[in-house]
Amino acid sequence: MPQHTDSFSLSNVDQPTRNVEIEFNGVSKSWGENHVLRDLNLSVTAGEKVSIIGPSGSGKTTILRVLMTLETPDVGVVSVGGDILWDVKAGVKPKETKKMRATRRKVGMVFQQFNLFPHMTALQNVIEAPIHVLGLPKKEAEERAVELLGLVGLKNHMSHMPHQLSGGQQQRVAIARALAMRPRVMLFDEPTSALDPELIGEVLGVIRQLATTTDMTMLMVTHEMRFAQDISDRVLMFDKGAVIEQGPPDQIFASPEHERTRRFLSMMLDR
Amino acid sequence: MTWDNEFAMSVLPELLQGLVVTVKLTLCGISIALIVGLIAAVLRFQKIPVLAPVLGFYVQFMRGTPLLIQAYVAFFVLPQYGITLSPFVTGVIVIGLNYSAYTAEVYRAGIEGVPTGQWEAVAALGLGARRKWLRIILPQAVRTMVPVLGNYFLQMFKDSAILSAITVVELLAAAMKVGGNSFRYLEPLTLAGLLFMIISFPASLLIRRLERRFATTH
Numbered sequence: 077m078p079q080h081t082d083s084f085s086l087s088n089v090d091q092p093t094r095n096v097e098i099e100f101n102g103v104s105k106s107w108g109e110n111h112v113l114r115d116l117n118l119s120v121t122a123g124e125k126v127s128i129i130g131p132s133g134s135g136k137t138t139i140l141r142v143l144m145t146l147e148t149p150d151v152g153v154v155s156v157g158g159d160i161l162w163d164v165k166a167g168v169k170p171k172e173t174k175k176m177r178a179t180r181r182k183v184g185m186v187f188q189q190f191n192l193f194p195h196m197t198a199l200q201n202v203i204e205a206p207i208h209v210l211g212l213p214k215k216e217a218e219e220r221a222v223e224l225l226g227l228v229g230l231k232n233h234m235s236h237m238p239h240q241l242s243g244g245q246q247q248r249v250a251i252a253r254a255l256a257m258r259p260r261v262m263l264f265d266e267p268t269s270a271l272d273p274e275l276i277g278e279v280l281g282v283i284r285q286l287a288t289t290t291d292m293t294m295l296m297v298t299h300e301m302r303f304a305q306d307i308s309d310r311v312l313m314f315d316k317g318a319v320i321e322q323g324p325p326d327q328i329f330a331s332p333e334h335e336r337t338r339r340f341l342s343m344m345l346d347r
Numbered sequence: 348m349t350w351d352n353e354f355a356m357s358v359l360p361e362l363l364q365g366l367v368v369t370v371k372l373t374l375c376g377i378s379i380a381l382i383v384g385l386i387a388a389v390l391r392f393q394k395i396p397v398l399a400p401v402l403g404f405y406v407q408f409m410r411g412t413p414l415l416i417q418a419y420v421a422f423f424v425l426p427q428y429g430i431t432l433s434p435f436v437t438g439v440i441v442i443g444l445n446y447s448a449y450t451a452e453v454y455r456a457g458i459e460g461v462p463t464g465q466w467e468a469v470a471a472l473g474l475g476a477r478r479k480w481l482r483i484i485l486p487q488a489v490r491t492m493v494p495v496l497g498n499y500f501l502q503m504f505k506d507s508a509i510l511s512a513i514t515v516v517e518l519l520a521a522a523m524k525v526g527g528n529s530f531r532y533l534e535p536l537t538l539a540g541l542l543f544m545i546i547s548f549p550a551s552l553l554i555r556r557l558e559r560r561f562a563t564t565h
C-alpha cells in the first residue's frame with residue numbers, strides 16, 4: 077500500500093507495512109440459544125479495506141461491537157495492531173483493563189444512527205474526546221476539528237447543533253468525530269442505512285475518499301453493494317455467525333461460489 | 348363569623364415572617380434533595396454490589412413511609428441518641444432527605460431516558476467516567492428532569508407545612524399561633540392559604556412553560 081503524502085495525514089500509521097492489524101481467533105458469542113458468532117477466525121491486514129455483507133441478524137454488527145469493546149465475546153482472542161484486546165477463556169468473565177482501553181483507542185466507530193451528542197455543536201462533538209482523552213490543548217483540537225469538518229464538507233456547519241443538520245450531515249460529523257481520535261482502524265456499521273436515499277451519496281463519498289486517500293484499516297458493514305465492490309480490497313460474506321465466503325469484490329460479486337451468497341446478492345440487487 | 352379586615356392586616360406581618368421561613372425551608376430542602384438524590388442515583392447506576400440494594404431500600408423506605416412519621420422520628424427519637432438539632436434544621440434535613448428519594452428516581456428515569464447510542468458513543472470515544480456523566484449523560488438527562496423536578500419542588504413547598512408538627516414556625520404554624528392567641532382562625536388561615544398560592548401559582552405556570560420548552564427541542 078503506497079504511503080500517501082497529502083498535507084493531511086489521517087492516520088498515525090507511519091509504515092505502510094503489511095502487518096496484521098485485526099485478528100479474531102476462535103471467537104464465539106451467543107445470547108441464550110442464539111449463536112451470533114461461531115468460532116470466528118478472521119485476519120485483516122493493515123490498511124486493508126474490508127466490506128462485510130450478509131443477511132440481517134447474521135452477526136455483522138456484533139463483530140464490530142466486539143472490536144469496539146461494546147460487546148464481550150464468550151470465548152476467543154481478539155487483537156488489534158498486535159495488542160490483545162480480548163483474551164477470553166470459556167466461562168471466565170473478563171474485566172476491563174487499562175491495556176484494553178489503550179488498545180481500543182486504536183479503533184474508531186461510525187454508527188448506523190450517528191449517535192452525535194445532541195447538546196453540542198458539530199465542532200464541540202469533534203473536539204470533546206481529543207481534548208479529554210488524548211489530552212490535546214483546546215486550540216490544537218479545534219484546528220484539527222476544523223480541518224476534519226472541512227474534509228467531510230462541513231466547514232460552514234461547525235457551529236450547528238445536530239438537530240439543525242440533515243442525516244447525511246450528521247453522519248459526516250460523526251465520521252469527523254471518529255477521525256479526530258486518529259484511529260488506525262475505522263469501523264462503519266451500515267453508515268447509510270438510516271439515511272434518506274438522496275443523502276446516501278454524500279456519506280459514501282466521504283468514506284470513499286477515506287478509503288482511497290488514507291492508510292487506515294477499514295471494516296465496513298454495508299448493504300450498498302456497488303459501493304462495496306468499488307472500494308473494498310476484500311469482501312466477507314457473513315451468514316449465521318460465520319464467514320461463508322470471502323475474496324476480492326469482483327470475484328464475490330461476479331462469480332460467488334456459495335449458493336447462499338448468490339441468493340443474498342440477487343435479493344440485494346432486486347431491491 | 349365575618350371577615351375582619353383590620354385584624355387581617357394586623358396579623359399579616361407575622362404571617363409574612365412565616366412565609367419567609369417556609370421559603371427558606373423549601374430552598375434548603377431542594378438543595379439537599381438535589382444533591383443527595385443525585386449521589387444516590389449515580390451510585391445506584393454504578394451497580395456496586397452491597398451499596399446498590401441499600402440505596403434501593405433507602406429510596407423505597409423514604410417514599411413508602413409518611414413524611415410526618417419521618418419528621419417525628421427525627422424530632423423525638425434522634426435527641427435520645429444525643430443528636431439535637433433546631434426544629435428548622437431537623438425539618439430541612441427530613442424534608443430534603445424525603446424528597447431525595449423522589450429526585451433519585453427522577454434522575455434514574457432521566458438517565459435511563461438517554462438513548463443507548465449515547466453511551467456507546469462515549470465508550471467508542473474512550474471518554475472517562477467523569478466526562479461521561481458531567482458532559483454527556485447528565486446534560487441530556489436534565490432536559491427531561493427539569494419539569495418533573497419542578498413539580499416535586501412545588502409539592503415540597505406545600506408539604507413543608509407538615510413540619511409545623513415539629514414546631515417549625517413556618518407559614519401554617521404562624522397562622523395557627525395567631526389564631527390561637529386571638530381565637531380567630533378565619534383571617535390567618537385564609538391569608539396563609541393565599542400566601543401559599545401567591546408563590547405556588549406562578550411557580551406552576553413557570554413549570555408548564557419549562558415543560559413545553561423541553562418538549563419542543565427534542
Ligand SMILES: Nc1ncnc2c1ncn2[C@@H]1O[C@H](COP(=O)(O)OP(=O)(O)O)[C@@H](O)[C@H]1O
Nearest residue numbers: 107110112130131132133134135136137138139
Ligand atoms: N444485546 C443483545 N441481546 C440479545 N440478542 C442480541 C443482542 N445484540 C444482538 N443480538 C442478536 O444477535 C444476532 C446478530 O445481531 P447483529 O450482529 O446485530 O446482526 P446484523 O448486524 O448482521 O444484522 C441477532 O439475532 C440479534 O437479535
Ligand SMILES: [Mg+2]
Nearest residue numbers: 136137138266
Ligand atoms: Mg447490523
